[in-house]
Amino acid sequence: MFVGKELETVKKKLIHYFSQNKCEGNADMKNLLGGKGANLAEMCNIGIPVPPGFTISTSACQNYYQDHGLSDDLCNEIKKYMATLENDIGCKFGDPNNPLLVSIRSGSVNSMPGMLDTILNVGLNDETVIGLAKKSGDRFAYDSYCRFIMMYSNVVLQLDHHLFQSVIDNKQQQNGVKCLADLDIGVLKEIVNDFKKIVYEKTRKHFPQDVEEQLLSSINAVFASWQNDRAISYRKIHNISENLGTAVNVQAMVFGNLNNNSATGVIFTRNPSTGEKRRFGEFLINAQGEDVVSGVYTPMPVNGERENTMERLMPSIYQELCEICRKLEVHYKDMQDIEFTVQNGKLWILQTRSGKRTAEATVRIIVDMVNEGTITKEEGILRINPKTLDNLLHPVLDLKGDQKVVGKGLPASPGVASGHVVFNANNAEIAAGQGKKVILVRSETSPEDINGMNAASGIMTARGGMTSHAAVVTRGMGKPCICSVSGLYIDKDENFFSIGDTKVNKDEPITINGGTGEVMLGILPTISPELSQEFKTIINWIDEIKTIKVRANADTPKDAKIAKEFGAEGIGLCRTEHMFFTSDRIEFIQKLIIADDEVERENALSKLEKMQKSDFKEIFSIIKGREVTIRLLDPPLHEFLPNNQSAIEKIAKSLNKSIESVKNKIAQLSEKNPMLGHRGCRLAISHPEIYGMQVRAIFSAVSELKKEEKVEIKPEIMIPFIMNEKEFVLICELVRKEAENFDVSYLIGTMIELPRAALIADKLAKHAEFFSFGTNDLTQTTMGLSRDDSVNFLDSYKESNIFENDPFEVLDTEGVGELIEIAIERGKRTQKEIKLGICGEHGADPKSIEFLIKSEVDYVSCSPYRVPIAKLVAAQFSIKSQCAR
Incomplete structure (x- = not known):
């Protein structure tokens, strides 16, 4: 040093x-x-x-x-x-x-x-x-x-x-x-x-x-x-x-193309696809390094069962290379990607670096190296990129489905992807920009294809080995890739490809399995992956180290099950309106909204209450006593109403009303700016019976489950879109009045999603037992941005260095973050023990989580599939903080 x-x-x-x-x-x-x-x-x-x-x-x-x-x-x-x-x-x-x-x-x-x-x-x-x-x-x-x-x-x-x-x-x-x-x-x-x-x-x-x-x-x-x-x-x-x-x-220069006693190649000290502790590589005799990685030639394996391996053709060089692999891995304490050249029987090493690997390989290598005593748990956790865990949660092929395998190649990067066939990077970008999933099919990829490779769901090539450009780059991206597909012919005009007798036209769908190298016709069904024992081991290490809780945003029993499987420590956001959006339920809330008299309204409320109670009961049973934060109805009422002629006719008929009257009701409820309109707690001020129904459903579910399963449940009831202390007091009174009819414990709190709520947090904390920061809406209302429409100009803002990141992906700490810190400081001034959490999309972003931990929130909440990522970031922050002391 x-x-x-x-x-x-x-x-x-x-x-x-x-x-x-x-x-x-x-x-x-x-x-x-x-x-x-x-x-x-x-x-x-x-x-x-x-x-x-x-x-x-x-x-x-x-x-x-x-x-x-x-x-x-x-x-x-x-x-x-x-x-x-x-x-x-x-x-x-x-x-x-x-x-x-x-x-x-x-x-x-x-x-x-x-x-x-x-x-x-x-x-x-x-x-x-x-x-x-x-x-x-x-x-x-x-x-x-x-x-x-x-x-x-x-x-x-x-x-x-x-x-x-x-x-x-x-x-x-x-x-x-x-x-x-x-x-x-x-x-x-x-x-x-x-x-x-x-x-x-x-x-x-x-x-x-x-x-x-x-x-x-x-x-x-x-x-x-x-x-x-x-x-x-x-x-x-x-x-x-x-x-x-x-x-x-x-x-x-050293020359792998000097003669037949010369060669060039790439070797990984462990398998970059599986993480297996076995050397993995490819080489070419009488060639230069670019020949191996370009994808133009299909190289031979360094070791294995085949006759044409380096292990058999150049045994003494192979043994020397193996010893260098061992020495470099021990020295760097990580799996190495090594480029080598043999010049007339003399071995030279041209480069070593930490090898790019799949998510599966990453976790296996870390667990193995910790068990071998090469690295500590903390060192292993710090090495994991949050995207790595995200890739592990990608769906896998459902083997029960019909699969017509039409070709096979080298399984260069695992994972399953379905998409429409494109033949060049530009078309891949265009199609992906239109929301289309595509598979990029090329003779071989080159660095110029990077944007198309990023846009595509998967890559398939006619040439190239397991260390070709396509293989290395896709493994780094966490995308499936198949190289050297046997018999793959690509039409020179890029209108179709064929494998044997099978012809697939441009824009037709295929599915590729990068784990097996199989190419299949059509869009095939996938299922959630089975998580490896190594993954579970790493999550256990993370749970030992992190200091903040990670909950999940889960709105249905199905979501709650996934959240529990991924280790969520409770539910930080249950959006009750999502329980109504299924086809067999939507009509009941539509009837509630359109109803003209008390009898119709009471009938609709009764049916909705039974549905919600059933869902809450199942969610509470799945979570088994862990904390569940339930947000009462938030969106504007018009979002539930039909927006096409056939749906309007159907609801009119079921209510025995004229089509015209239904249309009038829809027009009456429509708003010019619904984001800032009649929604959230404002609905409860205008229609207290809706929140009353939801609270009864929650408390009755708790009471029944308490008797049936002897489970203690303390739901956290969250009031959305508060901007005024008086409106919050009114709704708290509504909740407490309903609670008098049940023997239940509960917390009541609010979602901080408006700047004014953050600024009057000291007043709200007199009545709230918790705050949850809804950073999606807090970003919109603080910055005057729509997350749906601002996509049209955010790229320009990033290119002009006005924004470093999309503020809906990475928390704006200067503005939105400042409001969060103000709300925490003022809330704690009134109520020192107030519980603090976040339930916006920023709950799984690494930079945002670090800011929130520093701000001393008690938990973050994110989608079920991102729970492991949030846990990892929290653990990494704890390790870094310990090292800094």
Whole structure:
């Protein structure tokens, strides 16, 4: 670790060298060297065979954008470090007889697989290729030259990759081979000449022969790739800061395409799909690294039962690789994703990083590593991204349904997704924007597809292995993916795909199972997943550590069961109006609203009371004595009324009323701004019989269950939309009057969802035993935003940096949060022991939960499926708080 002036010196230093003999960095310098550079340095420090090189820091990237290019001082520093590298390797950059070639790779602080640019074999030109051929063979030299011209032209000269790939495809087809490595030297020389012609035709300049120009323009291009479209999209998707920048790693080339005793590959120290403690990887003989991850080739497994594995074909190298895997996992205390190259029988490690993995693998690896004594429970919990637990709760295929399996590929990322077929990223975005679920079907994905991949529900490719771009990115997104689907043919005009005799047109629905690799026709039914023992173990650890309760928003017995299964510590919001929305109940509340006389109204109220009592009784029985907060009727009455002709006719007939009179009643109840209209407690002031009915249903359910099951239940009755102390007093009196007829205990409180309620919290607390903050409506009324309509302009606000986040997803702590803190302070001033909770959608957002814990609320409440996420965030906050003390 660096301290004081030494640390300042390190920060000012823009380039850091790494080799077995001299290393100027370590793993703690990730923010400066990027993830790749920090890990290359760290591996050198612990004796891992890493090709030497140097890292140009993220500070240099920030300077690059300020100066609009590479400064002269930086260029001079790069030349000095190249001289050091030449001395280390014993080759000279640009030397026609003994050329040094380098790779130029990006290295952001956060892993961004495939989003930033890489250029290999920099330093090749018409002279050095001859020298390389004399040293290592013609076929190898010109294979490398082909690759360099294609990659440099695409990344630096911004020419379409397919211009060059189509030349290779044609030559392979003409010569009856499947890959570049199988073409003879004469054909490779033809490809080099064809490539140079393309460059001249498109740029009116010859392909650069000056190796220094190649080097500096490649570094420039990698820095520039920080702001390419796919990188910007990826950062938005994964909430990565724009200000970090990328480092650039200049490293001596080692060649997996030298001969048949050479190879390149990727290996994970544990299975990234299942978490099983078994090495998992892929490799290609006589190839370069991009061949494995691009998806163009289907690689071979590193180990396993097949004959063509590294374990069998290169046994001594495999054993050395396994020992390095063990050493790196022990050192980093996490599953590692390792890129390697074998050059003529010598193993080199090009990169290690914490491997992207599925949600299932995440929890299994953490539990295993805690049990192995590698990490503590607290360390394991801190490693879990809240989205990971969310992904674990995704539905799985219902095996009882009819399934027609039409194809199978590699199960690259688990999960089940159904959607309509699209063939390009742009169409995926458009369809998803229209609310359509889609499956993106491609020959292989590339980094340019990132927005479409994010929009799609699942991905299917014709090519690529388990470590291809499609596989790695979808695992990080928690989406299902199938690669290398056998026999998959995609129409060149993107109108259909076929697998064998089965043809599926664009926009037709399919289902993919990323856990089995199966492709099925149609939209298939799914069911809730069975949670693994590892998941339950982690939740138990979380419950031991967190200091705040997590309840669920549950409106029906079905919701209450799900909430209990996911570990909810009670119900924080039961929206009673949701009990009326089923088709067999809606007519009764409609009759109540439309009724003209007392008899009709009493009849409708009686039926509704029985329904509500039945639901409350079942919910109380499921929750078994845990706290249940019941919000009395909240929405405007017109929301329950029919809005189409056939429904109006039906309700008119059932009430023996004219269609015209029903229409008049609907018109009478309609409001210009119902959000701020006749709703919530205002209904109880106008129609006290509705709240009276609901309170009787609650208390009678409690009384009956108390006798039948000997269960003590203390319901929390919540009055919504309060803005005035007097209205709250009136409704409290109504509740207490009804309670006189029952032997029950209960709490009464209010939902703070209007700014005025927050400001008069000291007055409300004289009558309330709890506050629950309804942050959805409090956000709307504080900020003057509609969560339904503001979607039309919120993106513009985020792009203009007016909002950092959507305020309906992440709590606005400056405005809405300030009102919450005012209400808590004033409420506690009146009643020190008042219970405090939150029941808005912010109850499962990590940033919002941290703010609420600091504000000293007693519980948060969220949808049942997000209970584990809220628990995790609460536990992580507790751990961080302990560490900070």
